Amino acid sequence: MQHHQFAWVALLFAAQTLAQTTTSCNPTLKTCPADAGLSSTTYTHDFTQGADDANWNMTASGVTYTSSGAEFTITKSGDAPTLQSKWHILFGRVSFHMRSAAGTGIVSSAILQSSDLDEVDWEWLGGNTKQVQTNYFGKGNTTSYDRAVWSPVTDPQTVTRNYTILWTSSATTWYIDGTLIRTLAYADALGGKNYPQTPMNVRIGSWSGGDPANDEGTIEWSGGETNYNDAPFTMYLEKVEVVNDTPASSYTYGDMSGSYESIEVDGKDGATDTKSSSGSSSSATPTSTASQTPSGSVTGAAMAASASAKIVQAQASGGQGRGVPGWTKAVLGSWIVCNLSWMI
Numbered sequence: 001m002q003h004h005q006f007a008w009v010a011l012l013f014a015a016q017t018l019a020q021t022t023t024s025c026n027p028t029l030k031t032c033p034a035d036a037g038l039s040s041t042t043y044t045h046d047f048t049q050g051a052d053d054a055n056w057n058m059t060a061s062g063v064t065y066t067s068s069g070a071e072f073t074i075t076k077s078g079d080a081p082t083l084q085s086k087w088h089i090l091f092g093r094v095s096f097h098m099r100s101a102a103g104t105g106i107v108s109s110a111i112l113q114s115s116d117l118d119e120v121d122w123e124w125l126g127g128n129t130k131q132v133q134t135n136y137f138g139k140g141n142t143t144s145y146d147r148a149v150w151s152p153v154t155d156p157q158t159v160t161r162n163y164t165i166l167w168t169s170s171a172t173t174w175y176i177d178g179t180l181i182r183t184l185a186y187a188d189a190l191g192g193k194n195y196p197q198t199p200m201n202v203r204i205g206s207w208s209g210g211d212p213a214n215d216e217g218t219i220e221w222s223g224g225e226t227n228y229n230d231a232p233f234t235m236y237l238e239k240v241e242v243v244n245d246t247p248a249s250s251y252t253y254g255d256m257s258g259s260y261e262s263i264e265v266d267g268k269d270g271a272t273d274t275k276s277s278s279g280s281s282s283s284a285t286p287t288s289t290a291s292q293t294p295s296g297s298v299t300g301a302a303m304a305a306s307a308s309a310k311i312v313q314a315q316a317s318g319g320q321g322r323g324v325p326g327w328t329k330a331v332l333g334s335w336i337v338c339n340l341s342w343m344i
Contacts, residue, residue, distance in 0.1 A: 027198075027253035028116045028139055034266060035115055035199045037248035038087040044241045056083045060205065069098075069238035072206045074106060075231045077213060082205030083237075088114070090199045090246035090263060095164040096237065100124035100132075102157045103233035105210015105219060105226035111203040112165060116140070116258045118196035120172055122163050124156055126233060127223035132156060132163070134174045134182050138194030139258045151181040160238055168245070169197060169260055197260040199251040202242070206235045 025032035045052045047070040062081030064071045072081040100108040106126030113119045117140030123133040131150045153161065153176055164175040172195075174182040189195035208214075209222025219225050226233075246265055254262040 023115050023117055023140075026116050026140075028256045028258045030256075032115060032253065034250035034252040035088045035201075036086060037199065037246075037250045037266070038085075038089050038242065038244045039247050039249050040244065041247050042241075042243055044239065046239050047237050048239075055086055057086060058082070059084045059203075069236045070204075072101070072108070072204070072235040072237070074101070074103070074206060074208055074233040076228055077208070077211050080205060080207040082203065084204075085202040088199035088201045088251060089242060089244040090248070090251055090260070090265070091168050092245040093164060093166045093241075093243040094202060095162050095239075095241040096122065096204070097160055097162050097239040097241075099158065099160050099236040100126070100156045101206050101233045101235040102126050102129075103208075103210075103226060103230060104224045105208055105222040106206060106233045107209045107222055108206045108235040109204070110163060112167070112196070112200040113203060114196070114198040114200040116198050116253070118198050118200060118258070120165050120167060120196050120200070122165070122174070125223045126157075129155065129157060132176070136172065136184060136189070136194075136196055138189055138196055141190070141194050149182055151176070160236070167196070167200075172196065198253070198258060198263060202240065204237055204240075206233070208233075 043055070045055065047065060048067055050065050051070070058081075060080045060082040062073055062075075062079050063083055064073065070083065072083075073079070074081070094112060096110045098108075098110070101124075103126035108124040108126070110122040111119060112121075117137060119135075119137040121133070121135040123135065125133075130152060132153045133148055133150050135148045137147070151174075162175070162177050164178075166173045166175065170186050172184045173180055184195075186192045186195045186197075208226045210219050210224055210226035212219075212225055248265045248267065250266040252264040252266060254264050
């Protein structure tokens with residue numbers, strides 16, 4: 001048994017290494033253009049009032065706007081509707097007021113991600129109505145397997161809830177309706193080496209991991225095969241609230257360290273004002289959208305690949321998740337199925 005466990009870990013390492021590749025220019029490897037910044041301290045948009053094209057790109061079609069908010073709808077094989085902010089923030093708070101999509105094999109995600117592959121995630125599976133997964137990555141490092149945590153949530157598909165990420169240089173915390181469910185300290189992320197700490201944009205999307213054309217591992221990970229006769233499968237985003245602790249017109253990586261201390265904060269006039277600070281102005285507790293029954297305690301941990309990588313792979317392959325070789329996804333899916341109690 002112990003031999004098999006070590007074998008799973010070795011193969012999972014390969015799977016995650018291949019999956020974590022979603023950036024157009026990695027500033028820890030070469031000089032890259034500056035990242036566009038959110039120049040204001042706060043940003044809020046109510047999607048029930050319509051789109052905000054000045055601040056968001058639709059990187060994959062399928063997002064529509066109604067009185068229910070931004071609707072990310074999957075109706076057929078290949079659909080992977082996604083919005084991505086046109087700006088980055090450097091430490092702060094991001095709240096998603098939303099309902100995840102129902103449907104076996106349907107994956108909903110709300111993500112912060114940087115150019116050097118720092119990442120902070122929320123992720124929901126359409127067949128799991130009792131839990132939400134939180135996860136993080138630092139500089140694309142995939143050498144540990146204790147990052148993904150499943151936490152209890154009540155009625156995520158029928159009740160609009162406030163899912164908040166509070167991100168500072170010392171800790172990242174996740175909240176559901178104002179209830180703290182997880183804390184990641186800087187030192188606990190490989191002594192800070194794996195801690196997300198560079199300018200991140202916001203990405204929201206859904207995709208079908210259970211598409212029948214996918215390999216078995218991807219289908220198993222997402223909870224089973226998707227039956228498109230049951231479509232549409234819709235995730236609803238009502239509102240996004242952002243506090244940017246370090247407003248800027250852009251952020252420039254001062255070196256290749258990937259450290260927040262190296263980030264140059266460029267002002268509205270194009271001048272470089274200062275190096276980044278620790279960021280702490282966003283520390284207020286998030287407000288509730290609805291009453292949350294669970295205590296917020298962590299119920300278990302499981303390995304999972306980058307949420308952003310999975311969305312990008314779905315988009316690039318027509319929603320069929322073929323950005324990673326099939327054997328790696330089969331290993332990943334099989335391991336998770338064997339180790340997640342809610343799926344047994």
